[in-house]
Each structure stands twice: as structure tokens, then as C-alpha cells.
Amino acid sequence: MSIVTVQLGQCGNQIGFEVFDALFIDSHCPQRLSSKRENEAYQASCKERFFSEEENGVPIARAVLVDMEPKVINQTLSKAAQSGRWKYGQHSSFCQKQGSGNNWAYGYSVHGPRHEESIRNLIQKEVEKCDSLSGFFIIMSMAGGTGSGLGAFVTQNLQDQYSNSLKMNQIIWPYGTGEVIVQNYNSVLTLSHLYRSSDALLVHENDAVHKICAKLMNIKQISFSDINQVLAHQLGSVFQPTYSAEGSFHYRRNPLGDLMENLVPHPEFKMLGVRNIPQMSENSLAYSTFTWAGLLKHLRQMLISNAKMEEGIDWQIRPPLPGLPNLSKMSLNKELHFNTSIANLLILRGKDVHSADLEGFKDPALYTSWLEPVNAFNVWRTQRAFSKYEKSAALVSNSQFLVKPLDMIVGKAWNMFASKAYVHQYTKFGIEEEDFLDSFALLEQVVASYCTL
Amino acid sequence: MTQSVIVQVGQCGNQIGCCFWDLALREHAAVNQAVLIDMEEGVVNEILQGPLRDVFDSKQLITDISGSGNNWAVGHKVFGSRYQEEILEKLRKSAEHCDCLQCFFVIHSMGGGTGSGLGTYLLKVLEDEFPEVYRFVTSVYPSGEDDVITSPYNSILAMKELNEHADCVLPIDNQSLFDIISKIDLVVNSGKLGTTIKPKSLVTSSAGTFKKWQEKPFDAMNNIVANLLLSLTSSARFEGSLNMDLNEISMNLVPFPQLHYLVSSLTPLYTLADVNVPPRRLDQMFSDAFSKDHQLIRADPKHSLYLACALMVRGNVQISDLRRNIERLKPSLQFVSWNQEGWKTSLCSVPPVGHSHSLLALANNTCVKPTFVELRERFLRLYKKKAHLHHYLQIEGMEESCFTEAESSLSALIREYNQLDATKSMPVEDLPRLSVAV
Numbered sequence: 001m002s003i004v005t006v007q008l009g010q011c012g013n014q015i016g017f018e019v020f021d022a023l024f025i026d027s028h029c030p031q032r033l034s035s036k037r038e039n040e041a042y043q044a045s046c047k048e049r050f051f052s053e054e055e056n057g058v059p060i061a062r063a064v065l066v067d068m069e070p071k072v073i074n075q076t077l078s079k080a081a082q083s084g085r086w087k088y089g090q091h092s093s094f095c096q097k098q099g100s101g102n103n104w105a106y107g108y109s110v111h112g113p114r115h116e117e118s119i120r121n122l123i124q125k126e127v128e129k130c131d132s133l134s135g136f137f138i139i140m141s142m143a144g145g146t147g148s149g150l151g152a153f154v155t156q157n158l159q160d161q162y163s164n165s166l167k168m169n170q171i172i173w174p175y176g177t178g179e180v181i182v183q184n185y186n187s188v189l190t191l192s193h194l195y196r197s198s199d200a201l202l203v204h205e206n207d208a209v210h211k212i213c214a215k216l217m218n219i220k221q222i223s224f225s226d227i228n229q230v231l232a233h234q235l236g237s238v239f240q241p242t243y244s245a246e247g248s249f250h251y252r253r254n255p256l257g258d259l260m261e262n263l264v265p266h267p268e269f270k271m272l273g274v275r276n277i278p279q280m281s282e283n284s285l286a287y288s289t290f291t292w293a294g295l296l297k298h299l300r301q302m303l304i305s306n307a308k309m310e311e312g313i314d315w316q317i318r319p320p321l322p323g324l325p326n327l328s329k330m331s332l333n334k335e336l337h338f339n340t341s342i343a344n345l346l347i348l349r350g351k352d353v354h355s356a357d358l359e360g361f362k363d364p365a366l367y368t369s370w371l372e373p374v375n376a377f378n379v380w381r382t383q384r385a386f387s388k389y390e391k392s393a394a395l396v397s398n399s400q401f402l403v404k405p406l407d408m409i410v411g412k413a414w415n416m417f418a419s420k421a422y423v424h425q426y427t428k429f430g431i432e433e434e435d436f437l438d439s440f441a442l443l444e445q446v447v448a449s450y451c452t453l
Numbered sequence: 454m455t456q457s458v459i460v461q462v463g464q465c466g467n468q469i470g471c472c473f474w475d476l477a478l479r480e481h482a483a484v485n486q487a488v489l490i491d492m493e494e495g496v497v498n499e500i501l502q503g504p505l506r507d508v509f510d511s512k513q514l515i516t517d518i519s520g521s522g523n524n525w526a527v528g529h530k531v532f533g534s535r536y537q538e539e540i541l542e543k544l545r546k547s548a549e550h551c552d553c554l555q556c557f558f559v560i561h562s563m564g565g566g567t568g569s570g571l572g573t574y575l576l577k578v579l580e581d582e583f584p585e586v587y588r589f590v591t592s593v594y595p596s597g598e599d600d601v602i603t604s605p606y607n608s609i610l611a612m613k614e615l616n617e618h619a620d621c622v623l624p625i626d627n628q629s630l631f632d633i634i635s636k637i638d639l640v641v642n643s644g645k646l647g648t649t650i651k652p653k654s655l656v657t658s659s660a661g662t663f664k665k666w667q668e669k670p671f672d673a674m675n676n677i678v679a680n681l682l683l684s685l686t687s688s689a690r691f692e693g694s695l696n697m698d699l700n701e702i703s704m705n706l707v708p709f710p711q712l713h714y715l716v717s718s719l720t721p722l723y724t725l726a727d728v729n730v731p732p733r734r735l736d737q738m739f740s741d742a743f744s745k746d747h748q749l750i751r752a753d754p755k756h757s758l759y760l761a762c763a764l765m766v767r768g769n770v771q772i773s774d775l776r777r778n779i780e781r782l783k784p785s786l787q788f789v790s791w792n793q794e795g796w797k798t799s800l801c802s803v804p805p806v807g808h809s810h811s812l813l814a815l816a817n818n819t820c821v822k823p824t825f826v827e828l829r830e831r832f833l834r835l836y837k838k839k840a841h842l843h844h845y846l847q848i849e850g851m852e853e854s855c856f857t858e859a860e861s862s863l864s865a866l867i868r869e870y871n872q873l874d875a876t877k878s879m880p881v882e883d884l885p886r887l888s889v890a891v
Contacts, residue, residue: 010696069455071692097553098455101700102797145704177779178796179695181705181761210773222773224694224800411883412794418884419791421708421760437887444889 001134001254003049003239004126005063006154009100009147010072011172012139013065014224017076018232019139020061023050024086026236026387033351034384042384045241045251051086052129059086062129064122065093066154068100068111068146092126094118100145104186105429107149108193112157119154120161127162135166135199135256137239142190143174143183152193159197166256169198170235173205173405182422184413189431191406192439195446200264202272203402204231208308215311217281233387234276237394238347242380252380262345262378263398265371268449269342273401275302276394277310290391292348292356299346299395300360306339306401319365340453341367341399346379350391353381368453403450410443455555455689455698458547459682460575463521463528463568465593466561468671473560473679480683480690480806521566525607526848528570540575541582548583555689556587556699558682559619563611564595564604573614580618587699589685590619591678594750594824596628603841605831606856612828613859616866620703622714623681624821625749630674636746637722656680656722680805681717681749684813687767688801695772697765697799705797706761706817711866715815716754718747721808735770735810739778742814743786750824757820758877759788763797768810770800789873790881822870829863836860 007016027046031039051059061080065088067073073095080087094115100107127133136158140147151169158167171194174183194201209230213222217230238259241251252258263272277295280288298310305317317338344366348356362373386392417423417436427433461470521528548554557579561568572590579588592615595604615622633656656677688697707713720741741747742764743755766775775798788795805811835841836856845851 014694069696069698071696075692098555099696099698099700101698101704103700103704145701175776176794177776177783178794179798180701181792181795181797210776214773219773221771223771227772411886414886415884416791421791422704424710425704425707440887441889444887448889 001049001132001257002052002062002130003134003137003256004123004130005050005061006123006136006138007063007065007076008138008140008151008154009067009144011141011144012147012151013067013072013076015170015172015228015231016063016065016139017079018225018228019235020050020063020080020086021083022229022232022236022387023240024059026240028085029385029387031384033390038384041251042241048131049134049239049241049255052089058084060089061086061092062126063088063092064119064126066095066119066122066146066150067093068096068107068150069098070095089126092122094122100149102143102145102180102182102186103425103429104145104149104152104182104189105426105431107145107147107151108153108189109149109430111146111150112153115150116153116157120157123158123161133162133165134254135168136162137168137170137256138198139170140190141172141174142187143172143180144186147172148186148190152190152197155194156197166199166260167197168200168202168256168259169194170202170204173203173207173402175206175210176408179206182425184409184416185422185426185436187409188413188436188439188443191446192442195270195442198270199260200272201270202274202396204234204274205308205405212279212309216279216309218284219281230279233279234274234394237276237349237386237392238274238396240349240386241384242347242349242382259345259396263343263396265343265375268446269398271402271406271446271450272396272398274394274396275299275308276392277302278389278392279310282388285388292352292391292393295391295393296346296356296358296360299393303341303344303395303397303399304339304366306337306399319363321365339400341376341397342371342453343367343376343398344378345396346377347382347394347396348379348392349382349394350385350389351383353383353391356381400450400453403447406443406450407447410440410447414440455553456551457556457558457686457699458544458551458554460544460557460559460572460579462559462561462572462575463565464562465565466559466568466572469560469591469593469675469678472672472675473682476676476679476683476806521570522844523564523601523603523607524566524844524848525570525603525610526845526851528566528568528572529574529610530570530848530850532567532571533574536571537574537578541578544579544582548586554583554586556589557583559588559590560678560682561590562593562595563608564593564599564601565607568593569607569611573611573618576614576618587620587703588618589621589623589699589702590615591623591625591682593678594624594626594828596626597827603835603844605828605835606841606845608828609832609859609863610855612825612866613862616711616862620713621707623717623749623815624714624824625678625681625717626751626824627674629749629751630677633677633722633747633749634673640723656719677719677749680719681813683805684719684765684767684811687803687805688765688799691801691803693799693801693803695798695800697763697797697801701797701799702763702815706763706815708760708792708817709869711869712760712817714821715817716752716821717749718742718744718814718816719749720747720812722747735774736778736781738810738812739764739782742812743782750821752818752820752824754816754818754820755786757787757818757822758873759786759792759795760817760819760873761792761795761797762786762788762817763799763815765799765801765813765815766810767801767812768804768808769802770810772800775800787877790876790879793881819870819874822867822874825863825867825870829860829867832860 007013027043140151213219244250244252305314307313367376461467561572720738
């Protein structure tokens with residue numbers, strides 16, 4: 001089954017390019033560990049998911065590019081074409097001239113309705129190229145105007161148009177210290193709308209990825225290109241083909257469906273995060289060896305201590321002892337800063353993958369009480385290695401990891417809203433104070449729900 | 454791609470505009486749109502005969518023999534109504550040539566008659582005729598020792614119009630520009646060991662040869678303003694990893710409609726001829742942007758309250774450089790309680806000619822208040838004596854109420870800044886949040 005990717009705004013398009021590039025390069029990586037047949041099946045599966053019929057031997061990404069001004073789309077299209085590896089469809093992009101001015105209301109209320117039909121047609125065309133559709137992957141930022149506002153509108157549209165297909169939104173959480181002054185308003189409005197219309201929100205925080213670039217990749221002058229490449233690597237480790245239950249040569253057919261089934265058991269809890277290790281510069285990689293035991297130990301501690309990368313992990317944090325009544329367990333967890341999970345999916349790729357011991361992740365103490373670990377925890381193992389990593393472990397989790405950042409954004413937006421600063425810029429385009437209040441209420445509810453795990 | 458139309462009004466406005474086109478051509482080697490308005494043939498003719506004669510379509514010019522005599526009322530009421538149709542016609546034509554018109558840049562001075570009076574009259578016309586197009590105004594405010602006696606009247610009357618009809622105002626004063634060129638001159642002539650300055654890199658230089666600023670000081674000063682306008686539009690014209698269009702300036706820097714006055718500072722003022730620029734020098738660029746030496750108006754943002762701040766970076770600068778410097782500079786700056794992280798940033802890949810990187814900082818800061826307070830004081834001193842008032846009142850449509858209304862408008866603005874300043878030393882408290890049933 002195929003995934004149609006919708007790239008929205010500057011961020012969405014810049015990231016989208018890196019994602020397709022990472023997927024392509026990995027699927028054509030020389031493989032020492034898997035058989036030729038295994039590798040060919042992997043390539044075919046990747047292609048079915050993300051690329052369509054070749055034109056002169058160059059695969060075309062299954063993507064729709066949308067932006068309200070032309071510069072980024074032009075750059076993205078030409079970068080892909082110049083690579084010679086793959087490209088975007090000639091008529092797969094839609095852009096306007098003026099941008100959204102970082103204004104969620106403009107993206108949602110003006111651009112949305114105005115360009116609804118054109119965008120819908122583009123997506124429809126892309127869907128028709130698929131033999132069978134797994135769903136949509138929508139890449140957008142929260143801080144700006146197009147990705148956030150138009151992204152929310154398009155997602156709602158997809159819910160109406162393709163009610164049987166799944167939608168996963170890849171959301172970029174902005175830097176804490178400003179990229180955009182009104183980013184907290186835009187984020188609050190985006191999240192509240194997506195919570196109603198999307199099936200899952202896969203969140204990447206700029207601050208976290210930036211730290212990975214600095215500390216693990218050792219990059220001195222970090223550019224958005226660097227950040228996007230790390231992000232693309234993480235997404236690739238999740239979305240590349242994995243063996244289904246039947247074993248080798250049979251790759252999972254419905255990636256989005258499987259992800260949702262494993263990770264989103266309840267519609268009130270939709271926020272997913274990815275941790276992928278190891279992640280390091282090529283120089284360091286040459287001198288490192290890994291064991292599954294080591295990788296899994298680190299990943300587990302990263303999960304429970306809410307560390308976003310493999311450095312500076314707090315090993316003091318431990319799961320609470322079993323046998324405690326629920327309420328005291330909750331307050332104890334809070335005190336310990338213990339990150340409780342609803343569901344976890346471990347995706348292991350590489351050498352000796354079947355020897356990995358996963359007992360650590362099946363500990364009921366890691367999970368909320370209303371799901372048994374046998375339902376809350378799943379693992380996908382694939383012998384075929386990912387990218388340059390002999391062993392690679394990705395953990396996709398639905399946990400409390402975003403509670404603090406979400407709480408912070410809501411708090412800052414609320415303080416600003418109380419002073420009414422910038423609100424006139426939104427009411428100008430039809431987003432009233434009640435809309436803000438509705439959004440605040442919904443997100444406070446989400447924070448509260450996650451806190452009571 | 455969006456377009457902007459430059460509307461140059463009055464002697465000052467046209468001279469600055471001229472420098473702008475010079476530099477813009479250097480950046481683009483293409484023809485752009487402009488409408489030149491001046492009421493004195495002398496200035497406009499000079500432009501037409503200069504090297505820019507190919508750039509300006511003479512059909513876009515409007516001139517009248519006698520000027521406005523430093524009288525806002527003449528510029529606003531007399532010439533305004535007389536030439537409204539003709540100017541509108543030219544503006545419409547300019548707009549038609551644009552694929553997607555996003556912004557009008559009005560360049561003028563506040564103290565005179567044409568730039569001040571007619572320039573602000575045009576704001577209302579633009580608002581009515583092109584309501585969806587932004588109006589950014591670059592206003593040169595009169596300095597203390599101004600040779601135009603009536604400049605306080607003209608400025609106050611113009612301020613009311615700016616308050617009501619401009620989306621964003623970038624105030625500039627001649628004294629600051631003069632200080633900048635003095636500083637450059639000091640470095641150029643100091644003959645510091647081993648330092649040579651790349652001639653084209655001076656923020657004061659125009660295309661072609663390196664002119665001695667003493668010969669034509671206004672040229673050098675006007676070039677600074679021209680550089681400001683270029684940097685403002687750079688992210689809209691060129692690619693970058695974090696674009697910022699003009700509509701984003703208004704969205705992020707104007708928290709309340711009245712508070713749309715932005716203090717600008719430009720760095721670097723020159724580039725040393727070193728080929729390799731170590732990161733330390735890059736960080737110095739950020740520090741300089743917050744130094745009074747680089748501001749285009751005299752004000753003290755560091756000791757006042759920031760409502761918002763934009764950093765528009767050009768050249769080979771990446772997001773980590775930007776973040777590092779924001780973290781470094783933040784502690785010494787005070788932001789209003791509801792906008793503690795009030796930073797808007799952009800990264801444009803293409804630097805200005807002669808530089809490897811540059812930075813334009815736009816600050817919405819209460820430090821503009823003293824400029825307005827001083828303006829009001831000078832106005833009141835004149836108005837109390839009714840000095841020169843008859844020149845204004847004899848113009849049809851002018852009454853004393855025009856003056857009193859303008860003064861109230863300015864006072865209201867000053868009050869808003871005062872209210873914000875009062876919050877400066879208060880502790881930042883989080884407000885109680887919505888409580889929800891779990």
C-alpha cells in the first residue's frame with residue numbers, strides 16, 4: 001500500500017525533500033547483511049510506498065507540494081531533479097505568490113477555502129496513482145502561517161474527502177526561544193484543530209534535533225539542512241519496510257494502519273514521538289560497535305527519563321515499584337519525573353536482530369494501568385540494515401513526553417492572550433476570541449489527560 | 454514573488470529614493486517600479502539627468518513649479534486634492550505592472566511641506582484605493598537643530614496621519630545617520646595597522662567609485678537608509694532557509710495597531726578586507742546591532758522595554774549562529790511580560806554587495822517615546838505663541854482643531870508607551886489557567 005505525502009509551507013517542503021532523499025538512498029544502500037532477494041523485496045516495498053512509476057528510469061515521489069509563495073517549492077523541485085536519483089512530479093505542486101505572513105488565520109480562513117479545490121485535485125491525482133492507499137503523511141510546522149493554518153484546513157478536508165483513509169501529521173515543534181513571535185498562538189490553534197481531524201500527530205522538536213546535531217553529530221555551524229537530515233533519518237527508520245509476521249521477504253503492507261493500531265489505542269491520546277539510536281557522525285561511526293543489549297538499555301532509559309537523545313541521560317530515574325495504588329503511583333511518577341507510556345513500538349533493524357532481548361520494555365511499570373504490556377508494547381524486527389548503521393533501534397512512543405513542552409506553549413500563549421497582544425491580526429481574518437478560547441480549553445484537556453496517566 | 458512600489462515624496466524622499474535605486478540595481482541589475490513625486494522641478498531634474506535616467510520612466514514623474522514652502526497644509530490640503538487623480542493614475546499603472554503587489558514603501562521627511570503633507574495625504578489615498586496592500590513608511594524626523602522653524606507643526610500633523618494610516622513606520626533621524634558616517638570616517642582615516650576597508654562594502658557608498666563623504670554628506674547618509682530598505686526586502690527577493698516576507702514584519706512586530714514604530718539598526722557598517730571571517734566577528738555583528746552606534750534613530754532600547762524584535766540576517770549565517778547569539782544577548786535586554794521570547798528571525802542566503810553577511814534588527818521598543826515627547830514639547834512651545842500659525846490657517850480646510858487633534862493623537866500614543874513602561878519593573882507572573890474537568 002502507498003502513502004501520499006503532503007508537504008506544506010517552507011518547513012514542510014524542506015523536510016519533505018530530505019525525507020524522500022533519505023528513503024531513496026537507504027533503499028539503494030549496498031547491503032552486506034541481507035541476501036539479494038531480501039534486499040530487492042525491501043526496495044520494491046519502499047518504492048511501492050513512496051515512489052510511483054518511473055519516467056525515464058527516475059522514480060517520482062508520491063508527494064504533493066503546497067506553499068503560498070514560490071521560492072521554496074522551486075528550490076525543492078530543482079534540488080530533487082538535480083540529484084538525478086528521484087524527482088517530484090511535474091504537476092504535483094501548488095503555490096501562490098504572497099505567503100501567509102505567519103498568520104494562522106490567513107492560512108486557515110483565507111488560503112484554505114480559496115485554494116481548496118486546486119489542492120484537493122492535486123491530492124486526488126496522486127491518490128489515483130496508488131494501487132492501494134495506506135493513508136496520508138502531512139508534513140508541516142506549527143509556528144508559521146501556511147504549514148500551520150493551511151495545514152490544519154487541508155487535514156480537515158482530507159477527513160471529509162477520504163474518511164476511510166488514515167492521516168498522520170508530522171509536526172515540527174518550534175524552538176522555545178522564538179523563531180516567530182506569534183508561534184505560540186499558531187501552535188495552539190494548529191494543535192487544537194489537528195486533534196479533532198488527524199489520526200496521529202508525530203512530533204519533532206527543533207530544540208531536541210538541534211541538540212542531536214550539536215552533541216551527537218558534532219556539527220559546528222548547524223544549518224536547517226543538517227536538522228532536516230537528522231529528522232529524515234529518524235523518519236526513515238520508522239517508515240522503511242519492516243517484516244510482517246510471516247517473516248523475511250514479506251514486508252508489512254499497511255505501514256500507517258499498523259502504526260496507528262499499535263500506538264493510538266484511544267483518540268484522546270494522539271501524540272507520538274520518535275527516538276532513534278545510534279545517531280552519530282560518520283567519523284564516530286567508523287570507530288563504534290554496538291550490541292542490542294546496550295542499545296535497548298539506553299533506549300529504555302531514554303524513554304522513562306524522557307531524554308531525547310543518547311547523551312546526558314538521567315540514570316537516576318527508575319520506574320516506581322509495583323503494587324502501589326494508582327493515585328499515589330501518579331504523584332510519585334510526577335515527583336520522579338518518570339515518563340509513563342500508553343503504548344510503545346520498537347523497530348529494530350540490522351544484524352542478529354532476532355537475538356535482541358526485549359524484556360525491559362515489557363515491564364508493566366512503564367505503562368499506564370489500563371493497558372496490559374502485551375497490548376501496549378510491540379516490536380518489529382527486520383534483518384535488513386538501515387542506512388549506514390549495522391544495528392539501528394527506533395522507538396515510537398505514545399507517552400507523556402510532550403506534556404511539559406505543550407504546557408509551556410499553552411502557558412505562554414495564554415499570557416499573551418490575556419494582554420490581547422496580536423489578537424487583532426487574527427480577528428482581521430475571522431478567527432475570533434472564542435476560537436482561541438475553544439482551542440485553549442481543548443489543549444488544557446489534553447494536558448490534563450496525559451498528566452493522569 | 455511579490456513586488457513593492459516605492460513612493461518617493463519631497464526633496465528628502467526623492468534623494469533617498471535615488472540612492473535606493475542605485476543600490477537595488479547593483480543587487481538585481483533589473484528595472485523596478487517607482488513613482489517620483491516632488492513639487493520642485495530642480496530635484497527631480499537632477500535625478501532624470503543622472504545615471505538613473507534609464508531606470509525611471511519619465512511618465513511616472515509628477516512635478517509642479519513651486520514647492521510647498523515647508524508648509525504641511527499646502528502639501529496635504531492644496532497639493533493633495535489638486536494632484537490626487539494624477540497620482541492615483543500613476544499608482545494604478547505601477548500596480549498593474551506588478552504580478553503581486555504586496556507593499557507600498559513611502560519615503561519622506563516629517564519636517565518639511567511636501568514630503569510631510571503630501572506624503573501623508575497619500576497614505577490615506579493608498580489605504581482607500583489599495584486596502585490589501587501594506588503601507589510601510591520611512592520617515593526622517595527633524596533633529597534638534599533643524600533649520601526649518603515650522604518643522605514641529607509639520608511633524609505633529611504628519612504623525613497623526615502615520616498613527617492612523619501606516620502599517621509600519623521606520624523613524625530615522627539625520628543626527629544618527631551623521632554619527633554613523635563620522636564613525637566610519639574615523640576608521641577609514643585612522644590608518645589602523647593592517648586594516649583596509651573594502652570600498653564597496655561601506656554602508657554609505659553607492660555604486661561606482663568611493664566618494665569622499667565630505668563632498669556630499671547627504672549622499673552617504675541617504676545610502677544608509679537605502680541599505681535599510683534593501684535589507685528589509687532581501688528575504689522576499691532572494692532565497693534562504695528561513696524566509697521572511699514583508700507581511701510577516703507587520704504580523705510579528707505590531708502587537709497593537711497603534712504601536713507600529715520600529716527602531717532599526719544595521720550592521721556591519723563596513724567590511725575589513727580579510728577573506729576569512731571567524732565566528733567571533735560574526736558574533737560581533739549581533740552585538741553591534743544592539744549598540745546605539747548602529748541605530749538609525751537616537752534611542753536607547755537596551756534601557757527601555759522591548760515589545761518585539763526581529764533579526765533579519767543575510768549571508769552565510771546558520772540557525773545555530775542565530776540561536777547562540779540570541780541566548781547571549783537576551784539577558785541584557787528587557788522584554789514585556791507577555792512576550793518574553795519575542796524574537797522573529799529570518800535567514801537569507803544572499804548577502805549585500807561587498808559583504809559576506811549582514812544583519813538588520815527591527816525593534817518595537819518603548820525607547821521611541823522620548824523622540825515623540827520631545828516633538829510634542831517643541832510643538833507646544835511654538836503653538837502656545839501661535840507663531841507662524843496663520844500660514845496654516847489661511848489654507849482652506851485647516852482649522853485650529855487640526856492642531857489640537859494631532860496633539861491629542863500623539864499624546865494618546867505617548868500614554869500607551871507610558872503604560873507599557875510602567876510594567877517594566879513588575880515581576881513576571883503566570884496568569885491562572887483555564888481549569889478543566891478531568
